Amino acid sequence: MSAPLPAGSTIGIIGGGQLGRMLAMAAARLGYRTIVLEPQPDCPAAQVANSQIVADYDDRFALDRLARASHVVTYEFENVPVSAVQALADTIPVYPPARALEISQDRVTEKTFLNGSGIPTAGFRPIDSDEDLRQALVAFNGTGVLKTRRLGYDGKGQRLLRNATPSEADGSYVAMGNVPLVLEAFVSFDREISIIAARGQDGALSAYDPAENVHCGGILAKSTVPAAISANTANAAEDAAFAILQSLNYVGVIGVEFFVLPDGSLLVNEIAPRVHNSGHWTEAACVISQFEQHVRAVAGLPLGTTSRHSDCVMQNLIGDEVSGVDTLSREPELMLHLYGKAEARPGRKMGHFTRLTPRGG
Numbered sequence: 001m002s003a004p005l006p007a008g009s010t011i012g013i014i015g016g017g018q019l020g021r022m023l024a025m026a027a028a029r030l031g032y033r034t035i036v037l038e039p040q041p042d043c044p045a046a047q048v049a050n051s052q053i054v055a056d057y058d059d060r061f062a063l064d065r066l067a068r069a070s071h072v073v074t075y076e077f078e079n080v081p082v083s084a085v086q087a088l089a090d091t092i093p094v095y096p097p098a099r100a101l102e103i104s105q106d107r108v109t110e111k112t113f114l115n116g117s118g119i120p121t122a123g124f125r126p127i128d129s130d131e132d133l134r135q136a137l138v139a140f141n142g143t144g145v146l147k148t149r150r151l152g153y154d155g156k157g158q159r160l161l162r163n164a165t166p167s168e169a170d171g172s173y174v175a176m177g178n179v180p181l182v183l184e185a186f187v188s189f190d191r192e193i194s195i196i197a198a199r200g201q202d203g204a205l206s207a208y209d210p211a212e213n214v215h216c217g218g219i220l221a222k223s224t225v226p227a228a229i230s231a232n233t234a235n236a237a238e239d240a241a242f243a244i245l246q247s248l249n250y251v252g253v254i255g256v257e258f259f260v261l262p263d264g265s266l267l268v269n270e271i272a273p274r275v276h277n278s279g280h281w282t283e284a285a286c287v288i289s290q291f292e293q294h295v296r297a298v299a300g301l302p303l304g305t306t307s308r309h310s311d312c313v314m315q316n317l318i319g320d321e322v323s324g325v326d327t328l329s330r331e332p333e334l335m336l337h338l339y340g341k342a343e344a345r346p347g348r349k350m351g352h353f354t355r356l357t358p359r360g361g
């Protein structure tokens with residue numbers, strides 16, 4: 001473990017979306033400077049960071065510049081090329097580790113890693129042809145979720161198959177983009193939860209209370225805390241997150257999404273090696289937000305408390321929903337957060353709000 005980064009040091013952030021923006025804001029409050037690598041000029045993160053390198057994430061020249069300008073580098077989304085992070089890590093500390101990124105980029109690698117660590121997931125079969133899908137459909141009784149193995153997010157690149165006959169596999173591989181796929185068993189879950197956990201450079205572990213999540217069209221719509229789950233289920237979520245963090249020798253915040261089965265047991269859906277949309281409520285309902293916790297971890301500071309002073313519901317403002325901000329801003333117990341995006345396209349996350357209520361029992 002190295003000494004904590006002194007105030008005034010610079011944290012490099014790969015990716016310039018809203019997560020990078022909120023990381024840059026938390027970093028500034030702890031006295032750090034930030035530089036953002038992002039191809040889109042005037043991106044949400046760059047509007048609040050100290051500077052931006054306008055270039056692709058795998059631009060070697062830009063990565064060199066980022067390494068020279070930073071004391072530590074982190075990233076805000078998982079589709080950063082692993083090779084870029086590995087190259088950077090040869091010259092400068094990069095957190096979370098490249099291995100976490102690599103695992104999260106491929107649904108088959110991810111599930112294989114999780115199952116190998118004793119953490120259950122939905123059953124799955126890698127699909128590299130229509131014939132593979134035909135066989136998998138027979139094995140899964142015709143029902144499952146067909147997903148692209150890589151570069152999927154917010155439910156993109158997914159198709160639900162219900163009671164499909166094997167012949168329905170014909171042409172699917174090309175229809176899904178001619179890329180490696182995975183068929184996951186369909187999970188009849190009671191609810192979905194996620195947990196935001198962190199590991200510091202000293203190996204300390206911490207986790208926030210699990211949030212209960214509702215998705216619309218594959219995109220997170222709402223997170224409610226506390227989740228309607230038993231203490232046993234909450235503990236199991238924390239245990240799984242800590243096992244993942246330890247086995248990866250991880251530094252930083254991680255988001256782990258779960259399906260809760262009717263008996264209260266858990267299957268991991270996916271992991272995100274970064275701050276997570278379902279943890280935005282922490283900025284309003286906790287003393288230390290997930291963003292500050294991540295900055296603390298990558299800067300080598302001690303982790304902060306994850307205690308929660310209020311119950312809350314966080315809702316995303318997607319596309320046109322952002323036009324409701326005038327009404328929302330009149331509610332005194334509501335924390336509003338807008339991302340500085342000019343154009344409200346359908347499906348685009350424009351902001352979020354967290355409504356606080358007094359903490360229940």
Ligand code: AMP
Nearest residue numbers: 122145153154155184185186187215218
């Ligand atoms: P993902 O992009 O994998 O997180 O999937 C987006 C959403 O689709 C999840 O949050 C679930 O609501 C739903 N979903 C994904 N995989 C499955 C599955 N195997 N069984 C049932 N629902 C799923």
